[in-house]
Amino acid sequence: MQGNVAGGRGRPQDKFELRAWFFMRISGVILAVLAIGHLFIMHVFNSIENIDYQFVVERWKTPFWRTYDFVMLVLAMMHGTNGIRVLIGDYVRSPGKKLFALSSLYTLSFIILALGAIILFTFKAVG
Amino acid sequence: MKITLKVQKFDPEKDKKPYYKSYELDMEPMDRVLDALNKAKWDEDGTLTYRKSCAHGVCGSDAMRINGKNALACKVLIKDCGSKITLEPMLGFEVVKDLAVEMKSFFKKFKSVKPYLINQDPPPAKERRQSPKELDKFDDTTKCIMCGACTTSCPTFWADKDYIGPAAIVASHRFLFDSRDDADEERLAMMNDADSVWKCHTVFNCVDACPRNIEITKAIGEVKQKLLYDSF
Ligand code: FES
Numbered sequence: 001m002q003g004n005v006a007g008g009r010g011r012p013q014d015k016f017e018l019r020a021w022f023f024m025r026i027s028g029v030i031l032a033v034l035a036i037g038h039l040f041i042m043h044v045f046n047s048i049e050n051i052d053y054q055f056v057v058e059r060w061k062t063p064f065w066r067t068y069d070f071v072m073l074v075l076a077m078m079h080g081t082n083g084i085r086v087l088i089g090d091y092v093r094s095p096g097k098k099l100f101a102l103s104s105l106y107t108l109s110f111i112i113l114a115l116g117a118i119i120l121f122t123f124k125a126v127g
Numbered sequence: 128m129k130i131t132l133k134v135q136k137f138d139p140e141k142d143k144k145p146y147y148k149s150y151e152l153d154m155e156p157m158d159r160v161l162d163a164l165n166k167a168k169w170d171e172d173g174t175l176t177y178r179k180s181c182a183h184g185v186c187g188s189d190a191m192r193i194n195g196k197n198a199l200a201c202k203v204l205i206k207d208c209g210s211k212i213t214l215e216p217m218l219g220f221e222v223v224k225d226l227a228v229e230m231k232s233f234f235k236k237f238k239s240v241k242p243y244l245i246n247q248d249p250p251p252a253k254e255r256r257q258s259p260k261e262l263d264k265f266d267d268t269t270k271c272i273m274c275g276a277c278t279t280s281c282p283t284f285w286a287d288k289d290y291i292g293p294a295a296i297v298a299s300h301r302f303l304f305d306s307r308d309d310a311d312e313e314r315l316a317m318m319n320d321a322d323s324v325w326k327c328h329t330v331f332n333c334v335d336a337c338p339r340n341i342e343i344t345k346a347i348g349e350v351k352q353k354l355l356y357d358s359f
Pocket of ligand 1 (some may be wrong): 178179180181184185186187188189190199200201202234295
C-alpha cells in the first residue's frame with residue numbers, strides 16, 4: 001500500500017513506525033524500572049567509594065546480574081538509537097545528509113552495543 | 128489604556144526581509160487584539176494586512192502569534208496581553224503579506240484525510256442514528272475551526288513540512304471515531320503513514336495553541352492506540 005496523505009512522500013506503508021512507537025513505550029517502562037534499580041544499587045546502597053573491581057567480580061558471578069545489565073544495555077541502546085533516528089527524520093532534510101547521519105548513528109550504536117555485550121559475556125575474574 | 132502594538136510587517140514585493148512597526152494606540156482593556164489591529168489599520172496605516180472575518184472566534188481566519196503564542200486575535204483581550212503587544216504571523220508558512228500567510232498546503236493536507244462522512248449504506252429514511260455515548264468519542268474533535276494555530280505551533284511541523292500536522296489528524300479522528308462512518312480501514316492507512324501520527328512526539332504545543340481547547344494530543348494518542356490495537 002502507498003502512503004496517501006497529501007504532502008507526504010508516499011512512502012510504502014508498513015508497520016515499522018507503529019512497532020517502533022510501541023517499542024519505545026514498552027522499553028521505556030522496563031528501562032525506568034531497570035535504571036532506577038541500577039541507580040539505587042550503585043549510588044544509594046553502595047557508593048563510588050566501595051564500588052571497585054571486586055564489586056564487579058562479585059556482581060557478575062551470577063547470571064542474574066549479567067542478564068540484568070545486558071537487558072538494560074540492549075534496551076537503552078535501542079531506545080536511544082530509535083529516539084535519535086526519529087529526530088534525524090524530523091530535522092535532517094537533505095537525503096544525503098540523512099543517509100550519513102543515520103549510518104553514523106547505526107554504526108556507533110552497534111559498536112557500543114557489541115563492546116558492552118562482549119565485555120558482559122566474556123568477563124572473567126582475574127587474581 | 129495606552130498600548131504599543133508591535134507588528135511584524137513584510138511585503139514580499141518590496142521588502143527583503145520582515146521588519147517590525149509599532150503603533151501607539153488608546154484601547155479599552157476589554158477590547159480584543161483584533162480591535163487594536165483594526166484601529167491601527169483604519170486610523171494609521173492602511174497597508175497593514177491581516178485576515179479576519181467573523182470576529183467571534185468561529186471562522187478561524189485570524190490565527191497569529193500574539194506575544195509569541197499562537198491565538199486568535201479576536202479572542203484575546205488587550206488586558207491579558209499587557210501594554211506591549213507583539214504580533215507576528217504563524218510560523219512555518221510563507222508570508223503573503225504582514226500577518227497573512229499562505230495556507231494552501233495546510234488545506235491540501237486537511238482535505239487529503241477525507242474530512243467528510245463515508246458510508247456506503249443507502250441513507251435511511253430519517254437519519255443515521257447515534258447514541259450520546261457514541262458521540263462522546265469524537266465530540267471534542269468536531270470543534271475544530273481550521274485556523275492552523277495547532278499545526279503552526281508544532282516543532283515537528285516547523286522542521287518537517289511533510290508532516291501532515293495536528294489539524295489534519297484531528298479531522299481524521301473526528302470521522303475515525305464516528306460510529307456512522309465506515310471508512311476506518313482507509314483512514315487508518317492514512318494515519319499510519321510515516322508522515323502522519325508517528326511524527327507526533329507529544330510536545331503538547333498544539334493543545335496550548337488551540338483556541339477551541341481541543342485535546343489534540345489526546346486525540347492523536349487515540350489514533351495511535353487504534354492503529355496499535357488494529358495491528359494485532
Ligand atoms: S475573525 Fe473569525 S475566528 Fe477570529
